[in-house]
Each structure stands twice: as C-alpha cells, then as structure tokens.
Amino acid sequence: MATDDGLFNDVTKPDNLSADECAEYLAVLSKGLAHPARVEIIRKLSNTDRKTRCICSDIVKMLPLAQSSVSQHLKILKDTGWIQDRIEGTSVCYCLREGIMDRYGDLLKQCVRKEDCR
Amino acid sequence: MATDDGLFNDVTKPDNLSADECAEYLAVLSKGLAHPARVEIIRKLSNTDRKTRCICSDIVKMLPLAQSSVSQHLKILKDTGWIQDRIEGTSVCYCLREGIMDRYGDLLKQCVRKEDCR
DNA sequence: ATCGTATATCGTCGATAGGCGATTAATAAT
DNA sequence: ATTATTAATCGCCTATCGACGATATACGAT
Numbered sequence: 633m634a635t636d637d638g639l640f641n642d643v644t645k646p647d648n649l650s651a652d653e654c655a656e657y658l659a660v661l662s663k664g665l666a667h668p669a670r671v672e673i674i675r676k677l678s679n680t681d682r683k684t685r686c687i688c689s690d691i692v693k694m695l696p697l698a699q700s701s702v703s704q705h706l707k708i709l710k711d712t713g714w715i716q717d718r719i720e721g722t723s724v725c726y727c728l729r730e731g732i733m734d735r736y737g738d739l740l741k742q743c744v745r746k747e748d749c750r
Numbered sequence: 751m752a753t754d755d756g757l758f759n760d761v762t763k764p765d766n767l768s769a770d771e772c773a774e775y776l777a778v779l780s781k782g783l784a785h786p787a788r789v790e791i792i793r794k795l796s797n798t799d800r801k802t803r804c805i806c807s808d809i810v811k812m813l814p815l816a817q818s819s820v821s822q823h824l825k826i827l828k829d830t831g832w833i834q835d836r837i838e839g840t841s842v843c844y845c846l847r848e849g850i851m852d853r854y855g856d857l858l859k860q861c862v863r864k865e866d867c868r
Numbered sequence: 869a870t871c872g873t874a875t876a877t878c879g880t881c882g883a884t885a886g887g888c889g890a891t892t893a894a895t896a897a898t
Numbered sequence: 899a900t901t902a903t904t905a906a907t908c909g910c911c912t913a914t915c916g917a918c919g920a921t922a923t924a925c926g927a928t
Contacts, residue, residue, distance in 0.1 A: 655789040662783035667886085671773040671780075671861060678862050688905060698888055703906055705886090722895045722904055733862060737855070743789060744796050744851060785916080807874065819917055821876055826915090840874055840925050 654743040661736050664712030669695055670705050674714060677728045688724045772861040779854050782830030787813055788823050792832060795846045806842045 649657060665671055673691055680686040692702045706726065709715045714732055718725045767775060783789055791809055798804040810820045824844065827833045832850055836843045 651793075652786070655786040655793070658789050659784055659786045662780045662789075665780035666777055666784045668770070668773040668777045669886095671776050672769075674862050675769075675773070689903090692905090697886095699905075700889075700907080701887055707906085708885090719894095724905065733858070737858070740851070740855070744792050787916095805874090810875095815916095816918055817875075818877080818919075822916075825876085837924095842875065 649742075651743075654739065658736075658739045658743050660712050661714070661732075661739065664709055664714045667705065667708075669697060669702070670709055670714075673702075673705060673709060673726075674728070677715060677726060678733070680727065685720070686726050687720075688726060691726070767860075769861075772857065776854075776857045776861050778830050779832070779850075779857065782827055782832045785823065785826075787815060787820070788827055788832075791823060791827060791844075792846070795833060795844060796851070798845065803838075804844050805838075806844060809844065 665674065672695060676691060676694060677686055688703075688706065691706070692699050695702055697705075706715070706717075710717065713729060715726050716729050718727070783792065790813060794809060794812060795804055806821075806824065809824070810817050813820055815823075824833070824835075828835065831847060833844050834847050836845070
C-alpha cells in the first residue's frame, strides 16, 4: 500500500498554486533531483513500468553506494514526492509517482516560463 | 562581459553526454533550482527579456532576504549554469543563459524519460 | 579627495546533506 | 526456533547550505 508522508503528498491535487507555493513546490521537487545518485534512481524507475518489479536491492546493486546511503536517497525521493513504495513480501518495490514527470514539467513552465501562477 | 566560472560553463556545447555525465549535469542544474528564492529569481529573469535591464538591486528588493544572501544565491545560480551577468556601470545586470530552460527540459527527457543518453 | 551607491566577499553560526558501518525489524525459509 | 535476507534507522563524522552583519571593492558624482 502506498505510504503517506512527505512534503507534497497529494501530488495529484494541488493545481491552483500561488506564486510562492509554485516556487516552494518546484524547489522541493528540484531538490529531489539535486544529486546524481537520485537522478540515476529516477532514470532507472522511469524505465521500469509499473507492473514490472523495481526492487530496492536492484537499485543498491546499481549504485556505488552503501545500502544505507541508497536507502537515504530513496527516502529523500519519497519525501520530495518523486516516488512511491510498496512492500512485497520481504522486499520493497519502488516506482515513480504517477504523472510526476509531467507535473514537474508543468511546474517549470508555469513558474519559470511565464507569469501565470495564481 | 560574461564571466567564466561555474561547473558547466559551456552550457551551449555538451551534447553527447554519457549517462553519468547526464546525471551529473542534471543534478547540478536541479541544485540550482532547489531553493524557493532561486526559483523566484529565475522566474523574474525569465520574464525579463535580454534587452531589458535586470538589475541585481531589483532582485534584492524583490526578495525578503539580506543583500548578501541574495548575492550568494545569484552566485549559486551562476555556478550551476543558470544565469549570466554583465557589468553596467555601477550595477550588474543578470539574465538567463541562452536556452538554458530548453536545455534543462531536454536533459530531463534524455536522462529521465528514456535510455538514450550516450 | 570624498562620499554615496551597488555588489561581492568574508567570517560566523546553526541546520541540513551525505557518507558509512552497525543495529534493528520484519519476513521467508529451514 | 533458528537462520538468512531485505530494508530502514541510528549514530557518527565531515562538508555544504543558508542566513546574517560587517567589510571590501568598484565606480559615479560632487
């Protein structure tokens, strides 16, 4: 089952953001991507469809980091709204939050390209 | 005249990046946006065309931060490749690097959407 | 030469990031 | 019940961030 913490949980909801909220939200999402290891994780997950397994241990194997460090990065990605997890027996399956890439792209356009935040 | 430091100077050049370089570059740019004040600055600059003046002191006025803090954020934006500066008499004119938004968008697509980094 | 304005840089401080190994917790297998 | 596997968390350490006031620098105007 999907977990429920993080700064911007209801990633699917917030739509009429004030300019400040826009900036805040964009900053949070950007912070999620502000480390190469986390970019790698997002790339990996974006190439794994939702039905496919996307297991934590695979991510650990993929990166030149200790398991604890990877776990930390996964937590940050979860807290910043990029990913979800789902427990499957003894392992944990990670996947991108639905539509998060598009949402990020939209925010970039909204907040950065033009003055049309509300 | 445009200054010349920062991690990814030749923002106009790097085009066939390895996967790692892709991740690194995307992380650096993302770090640039990873603070609301910097998002605000980028928004401000993106709504200011290149001919228009985009003066440092205006940015300071816009933000609820000390001048030294704003200067620090501007430095980070410069170092991460988002902006350029140009001295004009006694003030400094800031603007977005040419095509940086598009480049960021492209990187997102390249590095995150599909496995087509080189 | 002096003053005012505009910016960058320095030094300090507390908070956060990022790394690691060790430990804990939870399940699966024996 | 014991053991193995998987992943999160803890504690520790160092480095970087982010804020600030103070200072330095550079220039224009007087």
